[in-house]
Amino acid sequence: MLRTALLPNKTTALVNHMCLGACLALCPEYSFVLEDELGVCGCVTGVQDVRAFIKRCHATWMPAMRDKYPGPRTGPSAVPAHTQDLLLLMEEDQGEYPDSLLHHFPSQLRLDALPQLVDASVSRTLLTALLAALKANGSQGVFCEVQPTDRQRMEFLTKLGFLEILRGEARSREGVVLGRLL
Template sequence: CWVIRAAFPFRSKAQLSHAPTLPGRLLGSFLSLSPEYTFVLEDEGGPCGYAAGALHAEGFLQQRDSSWLPAIRHKYPPDLGTGGSEAVLFFHSEPLAVPQPVLRRFPSLVQLGTAPRVLDVGASRSLALCLLSALRANGSRGVFCQVSDTDRQQLSFYSKLGFVALPVAWGSSPGSQLLGRLL
Protein backbone atom coordinates (compact mmCIF):
# COMPACT_ATOMS: atom_id res chain seq x y z
CA CYS A 1 0.00 0.00 0.00
CA TRP A 2 1.45 3.36 -1.07
CA VAL A 3 0.57 6.80 0.22
CA ILE A 4 1.54 10.12 -1.35
CA ARG A 5 1.62 13.05 1.04
CA ALA A 6 2.63 16.68 0.88
CA ALA A 7 5.93 17.10 2.70
CA PHE A 8 4.40 19.75 4.96
CA PRO A 9 2.79 19.70 7.43
CA PHE A 10 3.17 15.92 7.35
CA ARG A 11 6.73 15.84 8.67
CA SER A 12 9.38 18.26 9.77
CA LYS A 13 12.35 19.04 7.55
CA ALA A 14 14.61 17.20 9.95
CA GLN A 15 12.50 14.04 9.87
CA LEU A 16 12.36 13.94 6.08
CA SER A 17 15.95 14.88 5.38
CA HIS A 18 17.19 12.22 7.84
CA ALA A 19 14.95 9.45 6.54
CA PRO A 20 17.43 6.79 5.39
CA THR A 21 15.83 6.30 2.00
CA LEU A 22 15.53 9.98 1.06
CA PRO A 23 18.61 11.99 0.10
CA GLY A 24 18.41 15.05 2.37
CA ARG A 25 21.20 16.82 0.51
CA LEU A 26 19.05 16.82 -2.63
CA LEU A 27 15.79 17.72 -0.92
CA GLY A 28 17.01 20.37 1.50
CA SER A 29 16.64 23.37 -0.79
CA PHE A 30 13.18 22.23 -1.93
CA LEU A 31 12.01 21.64 1.64
CA SER A 32 13.25 25.09 2.64
CA LEU A 33 12.35 27.15 -0.43
CA SER A 34 9.49 25.30 -2.12
CA PRO A 35 7.75 23.02 0.39
CA GLU A 36 4.35 23.43 -1.29
CA TYR A 37 5.68 21.43 -4.26
CA THR A 38 7.39 18.67 -2.29
CA PHE A 39 5.62 15.32 -2.07
CA VAL A 40 6.68 12.13 -0.32
CA LEU A 41 5.85 8.52 -1.19
CA GLU A 42 5.44 6.23 1.79
CA ASP A 43 4.94 2.53 2.29
CA GLU A 44 4.80 0.41 5.43
CA GLY A 45 8.56 0.94 5.85
CA GLY A 46 8.29 4.74 5.86
CA PRO A 47 9.33 7.37 3.30
CA CYS A 48 10.56 5.73 0.10
CA GLY A 49 10.27 8.34 -2.62
CA TYR A 50 9.92 12.01 -3.32
CA ALA A 51 8.87 14.46 -5.99
CA ALA A 52 10.10 17.99 -5.48
CA GLY A 53 9.59 21.03 -7.63
CA ALA A 54 9.88 24.77 -7.88
CA LEU A 55 7.19 26.64 -9.81
CA HIS A 56 9.52 29.52 -10.73
CA ALA A 57 12.90 27.82 -11.17
CA GLU A 58 14.84 30.99 -11.92
CA GLY A 59 13.91 32.65 -8.61
CA PHE A 60 14.27 29.37 -6.74
CA LEU A 61 17.81 28.82 -8.09
CA GLN A 62 18.81 32.43 -7.31
CA GLN A 63 17.52 32.10 -3.75
CA ARG A 64 19.22 28.72 -3.36
CA ASP A 65 22.55 30.10 -4.54
CA SER A 66 22.42 33.43 -2.68
CA SER A 67 21.02 32.41 0.71
CA TRP A 68 20.35 28.70 1.19
CA LEU A 69 23.71 27.35 -0.04
CA PRO A 70 25.84 29.89 1.88
CA ALA A 71 23.96 29.03 5.10
CA ILE A 72 24.47 25.29 4.53
CA ARG A 73 28.14 25.80 3.66
CA HIS A 74 28.63 27.75 6.87
CA LYS A 75 26.88 25.06 8.90
CA TYR A 76 28.82 22.23 7.22
CA PRO A 77 32.37 23.34 6.35
CA PRO A 78 34.23 21.19 3.80
CA ASP A 79 36.72 19.98 6.41
CA LEU A 80 33.96 18.63 8.66
CA GLY A 81 35.11 15.31 10.01
CA THR A 82 38.03 13.61 8.33
CA GLY A 83 38.39 15.17 4.92
CA GLY A 84 34.67 15.90 4.52
CA SER A 85 32.05 13.40 3.50
CA GLU A 86 30.60 13.17 0.01
CA ALA A 87 27.37 14.79 1.23
CA VAL A 88 29.23 17.75 2.77
CA LEU A 89 31.43 18.20 -0.29
CA PHE A 90 28.29 18.20 -2.46
CA PHE A 91 27.24 21.50 -0.85
CA HIS A 92 30.61 23.07 -1.66
CA SER A 93 30.55 22.38 -5.39
CA GLU A 94 29.38 25.30 -7.48
CA PRO A 95 26.01 24.76 -9.14
CA LEU A 96 25.94 25.58 -12.81
CA ALA A 97 23.65 28.20 -14.25
CA VAL A 98 20.72 26.90 -16.27
CA PRO A 99 20.63 28.54 -19.72
CA GLN A 100 18.01 31.26 -20.17
CA PRO A 101 16.36 29.52 -23.16
CA VAL A 102 15.62 26.54 -20.89
CA LEU A 103 14.17 28.75 -18.15
CA ARG A 104 11.97 30.60 -20.66
CA ARG A 105 10.52 27.46 -22.23
CA PHE A 106 10.52 25.27 -19.10
CA PRO A 107 10.06 27.66 -16.16
CA SER A 108 9.67 24.99 -13.45
CA LEU A 109 12.26 22.66 -11.94
CA VAL A 110 11.51 19.10 -10.84
CA GLN A 111 13.43 16.36 -9.10
CA LEU A 112 12.14 12.83 -8.60
CA GLY A 113 13.54 9.85 -6.77
CA THR A 114 12.56 6.58 -5.16
CA ALA A 115 14.32 4.06 -2.97
CA PRO A 116 15.47 0.81 -4.59
CA ARG A 117 12.75 -1.07 -2.69
CA VAL A 118 10.07 0.69 -4.77
CA LEU A 119 9.53 -1.83 -7.53
CA ASP A 120 6.06 -0.64 -8.51
CA VAL A 121 6.54 1.80 -11.38
CA GLY A 122 2.91 2.85 -10.98
CA ALA A 123 3.60 4.31 -7.54
CA SER A 124 6.55 6.31 -8.88
CA ARG A 125 4.51 7.47 -11.85
CA SER A 126 1.62 8.58 -9.61
CA LEU A 127 4.02 10.51 -7.41
CA ALA A 128 5.52 12.28 -10.44
CA LEU A 129 2.11 13.07 -11.93
CA CYS A 130 1.00 14.53 -8.58
CA LEU A 131 3.86 17.05 -8.76
CA LEU A 132 3.41 17.80 -12.47
CA SER A 133 -0.33 18.36 -11.96
CA ALA A 134 0.31 20.73 -9.05
CA LEU A 135 2.77 22.76 -11.11
CA ARG A 136 0.45 22.88 -14.14
CA ALA A 137 -2.53 23.88 -11.95
CA ASN A 138 -0.51 26.83 -10.69
CA GLY A 139 0.45 28.12 -14.12
CA SER A 140 3.57 26.26 -15.20
CA ARG A 141 3.81 25.49 -18.89
CA GLY A 142 6.95 23.34 -18.74
CA VAL A 143 9.40 21.60 -16.44
CA PHE A 144 13.05 20.60 -16.59
CA CYS A 145 15.47 18.48 -14.59
CA GLN A 146 19.10 17.35 -14.59
CA VAL A 147 19.90 13.64 -14.86
CA SER A 148 23.16 11.74 -14.96
CA ASP A 149 23.91 10.05 -18.30
CA THR A 150 24.81 6.89 -16.40
CA ASP A 151 21.50 6.64 -14.54
CA ARG A 152 19.66 4.57 -17.15
CA GLN A 153 16.76 3.87 -14.78
CA GLN A 154 16.09 7.57 -14.21
CA LEU A 155 16.52 8.41 -17.89
CA SER A 156 14.04 5.69 -18.82
CA PHE A 157 11.57 6.79 -16.16
CA TYR A 158 11.67 10.45 -17.21
CA SER A 159 11.36 9.40 -20.86
CA LYS A 160 8.19 7.44 -20.08
CA LEU A 161 6.80 10.59 -18.47
CA GLY A 162 7.36 12.51 -21.71
CA PHE A 163 10.67 14.21 -20.92
CA VAL A 164 13.17 14.68 -23.76
CA ALA A 165 16.84 15.66 -23.78
CA LEU A 166 17.19 19.39 -24.34
CA PRO A 167 19.59 20.32 -27.14
CA VAL A 168 21.24 23.23 -25.35
CA ALA A 169 24.85 24.09 -24.80
CA TRP A 170 25.20 23.71 -21.05
CA GLY A 171 28.39 23.70 -19.04
CA SER A 172 27.12 20.83 -16.94
CA SER A 173 29.28 18.45 -15.07
CA PRO A 174 30.49 15.78 -17.47
CA GLY A 175 27.97 13.03 -17.88
CA SER A 176 24.75 14.85 -17.11
CA GLN A 177 22.05 16.36 -19.24
CA LEU A 178 19.01 18.56 -19.00
CA LEU A 179 15.63 17.02 -19.76
CA GLY A 180 12.43 18.95 -20.35
CA ARG A 181 8.71 18.42 -20.78
CA LEU A 182 5.91 20.78 -21.70
CA LEU A 183 2.82 20.64 -19.51
Protein backbone atom coordinates (compact mmCIF):
# COMPACT_ATOMS: atom_id res chain seq x y z
CA MET A 1 0.00 0.00 0.00
CA LEU A 2 2.73 2.47 0.87
CA ARG A 3 4.55 2.41 -2.45
CA THR A 4 1.43 1.97 -4.56
CA ALA A 5 1.17 5.76 -4.76
CA LEU A 6 3.60 5.45 -7.66
CA LEU A 7 0.92 3.70 -9.72
CA PRO A 8 -1.25 6.22 -11.57
CA ASN A 9 -4.76 4.81 -11.42
CA LYS A 10 -7.95 5.83 -9.68
CA THR A 11 -8.32 2.62 -7.67
CA THR A 12 -4.83 2.94 -6.21
CA ALA A 13 -5.48 6.58 -5.35
CA LEU A 14 -8.71 5.62 -3.59
CA VAL A 15 -6.95 2.88 -1.61
CA ASN A 16 -4.38 5.46 -0.49
CA HIS A 17 -7.20 7.85 0.46
CA MET A 18 -8.93 5.05 2.38
CA CYS A 19 -5.89 4.00 4.32
CA LEU A 20 -4.23 7.29 5.10
CA GLY A 21 -5.96 10.21 3.46
CA ALA A 22 -8.37 11.29 6.18
CA CYS A 23 -5.67 11.19 8.86
CA LEU A 24 -3.18 13.06 6.71
CA ALA A 25 -5.77 15.68 5.78
CA LEU A 26 -7.55 16.10 9.12
CA CYS A 27 -4.80 15.23 11.64
CA PRO A 28 -1.44 16.00 9.99
CA GLU A 29 0.13 16.84 13.37
CA TYR A 30 -0.23 13.15 14.28
CA SER A 31 1.19 11.71 11.06
CA PHE A 32 4.77 10.48 10.91
CA VAL A 33 6.20 9.10 7.68
CA LEU A 34 9.38 7.12 7.13
CA GLU A 35 11.18 7.20 3.78
CA ASP A 36 14.11 5.25 2.45
CA GLU A 37 16.01 5.59 -0.82
CA LEU A 38 13.02 4.10 -2.71
CA GLY A 39 10.37 6.28 -1.09
CA VAL A 40 7.83 5.89 1.70
CA CYS A 41 8.36 2.62 3.57
CA GLY A 42 6.48 3.20 6.82
CA CYS A 43 4.11 5.50 8.59
CA VAL A 44 2.12 5.90 11.75
CA THR A 45 -0.97 8.08 11.89
CA GLY A 46 -3.01 9.04 14.88
CA VAL A 47 -6.29 10.62 15.83
CA GLN A 48 -6.45 12.58 19.09
CA ASP A 49 -10.24 12.42 19.53
CA VAL A 50 -11.93 9.63 17.57
CA ARG A 51 -15.47 10.94 18.11
CA ALA A 52 -14.62 14.39 16.71
CA PHE A 53 -12.59 12.83 13.89
CA ILE A 54 -15.49 10.64 12.76
CA LYS A 55 -17.80 13.66 12.72
CA ARG A 56 -15.27 15.64 10.65
CA CYS A 57 -14.87 12.70 8.26
CA HIS A 58 -18.62 12.50 7.68
CA ALA A 59 -18.91 16.28 7.31
CA THR A 60 -15.91 17.01 5.08
CA TRP A 61 -13.77 14.02 4.06
CA MET A 62 -16.46 11.68 2.73
CA PRO A 63 -18.24 14.36 0.68
CA ALA A 64 -14.87 15.27 -0.86
CA MET A 65 -14.23 11.62 -1.70
CA ARG A 66 -17.69 11.23 -3.23
CA ASP A 67 -16.96 14.30 -5.39
CA LYS A 68 -13.53 13.00 -6.35
CA TYR A 69 -14.85 9.49 -7.17
CA PRO A 70 -18.39 10.06 -8.52
CA GLY A 71 -20.70 7.23 -9.53
CA PRO A 72 -20.19 5.09 -12.62
CA ARG A 73 -19.79 6.96 -15.89
CA THR A 74 -18.68 6.01 -19.35
CA GLY A 75 -15.70 7.24 -21.29
CA PRO A 76 -12.06 7.86 -20.34
CA SER A 77 -12.90 9.45 -16.98
CA ALA A 78 -15.14 6.57 -15.90
CA VAL A 79 -14.76 5.28 -12.37
CA PRO A 80 -14.71 1.45 -12.24
CA ALA A 81 -17.53 -0.24 -10.31
CA HIS A 82 -15.05 -1.77 -7.83
CA THR A 83 -13.89 1.77 -7.01
CA GLN A 84 -17.43 2.56 -5.91
CA ASP A 85 -17.33 -0.57 -3.73
CA LEU A 86 -14.12 0.70 -2.14
CA LEU A 87 -15.73 4.08 -1.50
CA LEU A 88 -18.64 2.39 0.28
CA LEU A 89 -16.14 0.41 2.35
CA MET A 90 -14.38 3.66 3.27
CA GLU A 91 -17.69 5.12 4.47
CA GLU A 92 -18.36 2.02 6.58
CA ASP A 93 -14.83 2.28 7.99
CA GLN A 94 -15.79 5.61 9.57
CA GLY A 95 -18.21 3.81 11.87
CA GLU A 96 -18.83 4.27 15.54
CA TYR A 97 -16.90 2.74 18.40
CA PRO A 98 -18.47 1.80 21.74
CA ASP A 99 -18.45 4.48 24.43
CA SER A 100 -16.85 1.97 26.79
CA LEU A 101 -13.81 1.89 24.48
CA LEU A 102 -13.56 5.63 23.82
CA HIS A 103 -13.97 6.55 27.49
CA HIS A 104 -10.55 5.13 28.37
CA PHE A 105 -8.97 5.13 24.90
CA PRO A 106 -10.14 8.28 23.08
CA SER A 107 -7.26 8.24 20.57
CA GLN A 108 -6.54 5.85 17.73
CA LEU A 109 -3.44 4.93 15.77
CA ARG A 110 -2.56 3.09 12.61
CA LEU A 111 0.91 1.72 11.99
CA ASP A 112 1.98 0.54 8.54
CA ALA A 113 5.39 -0.60 7.39
CA LEU A 114 6.63 -2.55 4.42
CA PRO A 115 7.65 -6.13 5.24
CA GLN A 116 11.21 -5.34 4.12
CA LEU A 117 11.51 -2.93 7.04
CA VAL A 118 13.08 -5.51 9.33
CA ASP A 119 14.52 -3.03 11.83
CA ALA A 120 11.76 -2.89 14.44
CA SER A 121 13.49 0.02 16.16
CA VAL A 122 12.46 2.29 13.29
CA SER A 123 8.77 1.39 13.70
CA ARG A 124 9.16 1.71 17.47
CA THR A 125 10.60 5.23 17.01
CA LEU A 126 7.67 6.27 14.79
CA LEU A 127 5.16 4.88 17.26
CA THR A 128 6.94 6.46 20.26
CA ALA A 129 6.83 9.87 18.55
CA LEU A 130 3.09 9.52 17.98
CA LEU A 131 2.36 8.35 21.53
CA ALA A 132 4.36 11.27 22.94
CA ALA A 133 2.46 13.75 20.74
CA LEU A 134 -0.93 12.31 21.76
CA LYS A 135 -0.03 12.34 25.46
CA ALA A 136 1.39 15.88 25.26
CA ASN A 137 -1.95 17.03 23.86
CA GLY A 138 -4.03 15.44 26.60
CA SER A 139 -4.87 11.92 25.48
CA GLN A 140 -5.20 9.39 28.26
CA GLY A 141 -5.20 6.28 26.06
CA VAL A 142 -4.84 5.01 22.52
CA PHE A 143 -6.14 1.98 20.65
CA CYS A 144 -5.58 0.30 17.31
CA GLU A 145 -7.23 -2.48 15.35
CA VAL A 146 -5.18 -5.47 14.28
CA GLN A 147 -6.20 -8.54 12.33
CA PRO A 148 -5.87 -11.63 14.55
CA THR A 149 -3.79 -13.30 11.85
CA ASP A 150 -1.18 -10.51 12.00
CA ARG A 151 0.85 -12.10 14.77
CA GLN A 152 3.97 -10.03 14.05
CA ARG A 153 2.12 -6.73 14.54
CA MET A 154 0.30 -8.00 17.62
CA GLU A 155 3.59 -9.15 19.16
CA PHE A 156 5.27 -5.84 18.31
CA LEU A 157 2.50 -3.78 19.92
CA THR A 158 2.28 -6.06 22.95
CA LYS A 159 5.99 -5.51 23.59
CA LEU A 160 5.24 -1.78 23.64
CA GLY A 161 2.60 -2.13 26.34
CA PHE A 162 -0.57 -2.64 24.30
CA LEU A 163 -3.11 -5.14 25.63
CA GLU A 164 -6.09 -6.76 23.96
CA ILE A 165 -9.23 -4.89 25.00
CA LEU A 166 -11.84 -6.02 22.44
CA ARG A 167 -12.09 -8.81 19.90
CA GLY A 168 -14.53 -8.47 17.00
CA GLU A 169 -16.82 -6.26 19.08
CA ALA A 170 -15.63 -2.81 18.08
CA ARG A 171 -16.92 -3.00 14.55
CA SER A 172 -18.40 -5.38 12.03
CA ARG A 173 -14.95 -6.65 11.12
CA GLU A 174 -13.22 -9.49 12.90
CA GLY A 175 -10.38 -7.39 14.26
CA VAL A 176 -8.67 -7.35 17.61
CA VAL A 177 -8.52 -4.01 19.39
CA LEU A 178 -5.35 -3.38 21.34
CA GLY A 179 -5.15 -0.46 23.76
CA ARG A 180 -2.63 1.29 25.93
CA LEU A 181 -3.05 3.95 28.57
CA LEU A 182 -0.74 6.93 28.15
